[in-house]
Amino acid sequence: MTSAPFSQPLFTATQLSQLLVASRKRRKLTQAELAQRVGLSQNRISYLERNPEDLSFRQLLSWCAAIGLELRLGERGGVESTSVSEW
Template sequence: MASTSHPLVTAGQLGTVLQAARKAQGLTQSALASRVGLSQSRVSHLELNAHELSVEQLLAWCAALGLELAVGTRGSAAVSTAPTTDW
């Protein structure tokens, strides 16, 4: 499976990407809800209102769908996965 990146600049885009990833895997909102410890109605709400997702919920959602969350400089061609110690 090829790696696909989806640059996001709005919460609405995040909701769309999360919903598309769920559907691409053939998961219902109920099945995803079970994996992330939420109700089906909450998953539905968060897909439409992704700005309400907590970071913890977003990371759990990504893990449940096999997604990776990466933050990088806008416009960069690639995101390094090498650990950094510059903190």
């Protein structure tokens, strides 16, 4: 039986980091294996997991594809639009 896909709203770079690391580990990929899939070094993967604000959009899309995530954008439901200073 396949588990239902999950959706996780992200509001901070820390949340993005946690999601990327958890998804990589859930797929039993090492940083080195992910690095090979996205064309980066293992050291760069390690750095970006700790500093996701330095990910380029292209790297993020490649990373998501490599670990089976889909990137979606949308309006917040029922939440006033606010500025997130971390971004």
